[in-house]
Amino acid sequence: MIQYDTVKVIAFDADDTLWVNETYFRDAEHKFAQLLSAYETENTIDQELFKMEMKNLPIYGYGIKGFVLSMVESAIELSNGKISNKVIAEILQIGKEMIDMPVELLDGIEEVLEQLSKKYRLLVLTKGDLLDQERKLEKSGLTKYFHHVEVMSDKKEKNYSDLLEHLEIDVSEFLMIGNSLRSDVLPIINIGGKAIHVPFHTTWQHEEVSPQEESDEYDVVKNITEVLQYI
Structure with missing residues (x-):
């Protein structure tokens, strides 16, 4: 004992x-996958985003800001550079909503x-x-x-x-x-x-x-x- x-x-x-914290990240990942649904399945998008987060962890560290930058970078890669400014703006908005959560x-x-x-x-x-x-x-x-x-x-x-x-x-x-x-x-x-x-x-x-x-x-x-x- x-x-x-x-x-x-x-x-x-x-x-x-x-x-509570991680629940908000899971919700954000789902919203991100919906934004990128024209390019890949949600499962693949989740996997690629996690890989990007791990690659960027030594650069950005932990937290929402690094997560948002990883979403933006993943969106560019998954869309082969075709992602629109409108979707990028929506990704940034996801991050701002996470920061503003009660x-x-x-x-x-x-x-x-x-x-x-x-x-x-x-x-x-x-x-x-x-x-x-x-x-x-x-x-x-x-x-x-x-x-x-x-x-x-x-x-x-x-x-x-x-x-x-x-x-x-x-x-x-x-x-x-x-x-x-x-x-x-x-x-x-x-x-x-x-x-x-x-x-x-x-x-x-x-x-x-x-x-x-x-x-x-x-x-x-x-x-x-x-x-x-x-x-």
Whole structure:
């Protein structure tokens, strides 16, 4: 059984841990496929868009803006350069609508933050576009619960180790809570910290892991409120 008695600092992922996010990307992909339906099937369009996102990830990083640029580039390639300015404008509008979406908190999250903030130092560690994540956090009304917010370029072991060192946090006293095994859980386990996995019903393909990568070194909860049973 995993023990949490040494934990002093708890970090939360943001997207799909504090609030809904991936659902909006799936909706945007569907709209994009409809715009490109004259050129390919929706399945092929989805596959090509994902390939483009992966190719562009080292250039644009995570977030809506990079996603929109990948949609534009995919539209040009899938149409062999025939895509109209009107469709490009509609793609840009999809991105603007994503940015303007209201922040929908996940059930129970504020109750959990209110309880934990009385006993622990709370952080937000998230990937994505800086302006977009700052906007969502402000709209969420959750800022008051957190001592520090960090928008990370990536969430690999070294990213976490460097950040914890910078914030003067002992990894043995650190707990990460998030929806992604690849980004929020496994890297922390690998550097000696603790993590709790809170799966979201929709997961970006890039964040999926194979069954072989899973382990019994972290706890899994169905709802964020179950975290209170552990810590």
